[in-house]
Amino acid sequence: MALAESNPATKVRDVRERGWFERIPAGYWVVCIALLIMPAFASEFTLYQVFGWSFILGMISLSLMFLGGYGGMVSLVQMSVAGLAGYMVAIFGDSAITDISLGWPWYIAIPLALVVAIFFGTVVGSLAVRTEGIYTIMITLAVAAAFFYFTRQNYAVFNGFSGFNGVLPPNLFGVDWRQSIPFYYLTLFWAAVAYFAVLYISRAPFGLALQGVRDNPRRMAALGYNVNAHRIAAYAFAALIAGTGGILLTWQSAQISPGTAGIGPAIDILVIAVIGGMSRPIGPFIGAFIYVLLKTFAIDVLLSVGLSGERFQLLIGLGFLAIVFFSPDGLLGLWDRWQDYRKRDPLLDRGEDRL
Structure with missing residues (x-):
């Protein structure tokens, strides 16, 4: 028995x-x-600023995790995709800049914004998949920098340095979605949709083929798979997730400007994904939650001990280096190591023969 x-x-x-x-x-x-x-039991500030922001940044980082974890492609353009979706929903929909915003209804503005974001991500992906390693990172970083400077200098479409303000979510079902509780559930819902979508795709034939392309592209090509097509499709799917997060981010702050999708935020998305872990979809949300906690409360802690609040980025950098040094797979890697340590047989550790 x-x-x-x-x-x-x-x-x-x-x-x-x-x-x-x-x-x-x-x-x-x-x-x-x-x-x-x-x-x-949570305060309105915690719901709106901490959890709402964590869900949004987690979604944008999840798009990067999907490309890096399942496709082996590190992209620094995901925040630009999110920013473009935010700009498009402001241009196609309503904002305080009535001279530029078209004022179309939400059921037209939001889908069009996502289509533009997906198209942009697909075009960038079609360029990036022709390179590997550091060259992919440099191309996507160059696109992110070009997007930042273009939006800052273009006033006819993107309203230059000022961007758009007064960008509010539609008043559906008589609910003000910028209130703390409705916005919390709104971001939680779409974060859950994005999480389970990535989980499902990773186990679907496309996701399995993408992981095969990541591990051995030559063998997959010999088996008849179109390697570049799978990679470009991954960029398109990641753009859909990042674009959704970008729209929610625009609604949260009620504005979108070039600084939202600048070089700094693009690097922050990479840091969030790496801190949480690139091996599983839950990792970016863990990293986003830690990042938001640090950015929200670390400055107050530093000021209370007589240090400059500008040292916040130094804390983020030191934490990033420490996690990468001890666990290349982020906090999820540390958790897996701890779980393995708990399951380890003490008899085997002492070299004793149980037989």
Whole structure:
């Protein structure tokens, strides 16, 4: 009986016979319930500024994680894609800059903004996939820099340095979505959609083929797969996620300007993804939550001890270096190491033979 219970094949069969509901770890349910009831005990500032901002940055970083983790492509243009979607929803929809904004209804402005963002991401992807390694990073960084300077100097379409303000979400179902609780649930919903979409795609035939392209592109090409087409499609899907996050980011601050999608924010998205971990979709949200906590409260802590608030970026940099040094896979890697350490057999550690 003991041998039957310890048989790995029997355990695998038992897991497969259980429904998907039973296979979800208990910790996931605890997190989901906590997020759903968060407005019952969290302040409006925490809901709107901390969690809302974390969900948005997590979505944009998730688009980078999808490209890097599953496709092996590090892109620094994801914040530019998000910024372009924010600009488009301001131009096609309503804003305080009535001379430029077209004032189209939300059901036209939002889809068009996402289409433009996807097109932009696809074009950038079609250029970036022709390179590898550091050259891909440099091309996407150059595009991000060009987008920043173009939006800052163009007044006819992007209103130059000032950008757009008064960009508000539509008043659907009689709800003001910029209020703390509605906005919290709005960002939570789309963050969950993006998370499960990436999780599903990673296990679908396209995602598996993309991971094969990441590991051995020559072998995948020999098997008949179009390597560049898979990579470009990955850029398009990542642009959809980043564009959605960019629209939510514009609604949160009610404005969009060149600084929103500058070089600094583009690097911040990379830092967030790396800190959380690039191996699983939950990593970017963990990194975003830590980043938002530091950016929200670290300055006050520094000022309280007599240091300049400008040293905040130094704290982010030191934390980034420490995490990368001890765990290239970010905080998820540290968690996996700790779990492996807990499961380690002390008898084997002492070199004793259990037989």
